[in-house]
Amino acid sequence: MTKHYILHLDPAAKYEWDRCSLRDPITADRPAFADLIAEAVGEQPGSYLVAVNLEVTVLEQTGPQSQSAPAHELPTRTALPQLQELVA
Numbered sequence: 001m002t003k004h005y006i007l008h009l010d011p012a013a014k015y016e017w018d019r020c021s022l023r024d025p026i027t028a029d030r031p032a033f034a035d036l037i038a039e040a041v042g043e044q045p046g047s048y049l050v051a052v053n054l055e056v057t058v059l060e061q062t063g064p065q066s067q068s069a070p071a072h073e074l075p076t077r078t079a080l081p082q083l084q085e086l087v088a
Contacts, residue, residue, distance in 0.1 A: 001040060005031055010064070 006023045013019045022031055033052075041048055 001036070003031070003036065004059075 004025055006025050008018075008021045008023070010019055023029065024031060037050055037052065041050065
């Protein structure tokens with residue numbers, strides 16, 4: 001059974017749990033390995049001693065996202081001349 005996940009490594013992340021995250025590329029859920037193993041053994045009741053082989057193949061890599069990327073500046077609006085209120 002081959003499953004695909006997105007691994008994101010960010011050693012400078014604010015929170016520890018965001019420094020290394022593994023997500024499903026479609027649902028963005030974290031993988032439930034116990035559920036995957038239960039599916040592999042047929043989900044029959046009982047206790048199992050299992051061996052799990054993990055093989056990792058990098059299919060694509062993107063560079064780290066820079067925090068100092070130049071922000072696109074919006075053009076400033078020039079002030080419109082105000083109309084004077086007419087007093088009757």
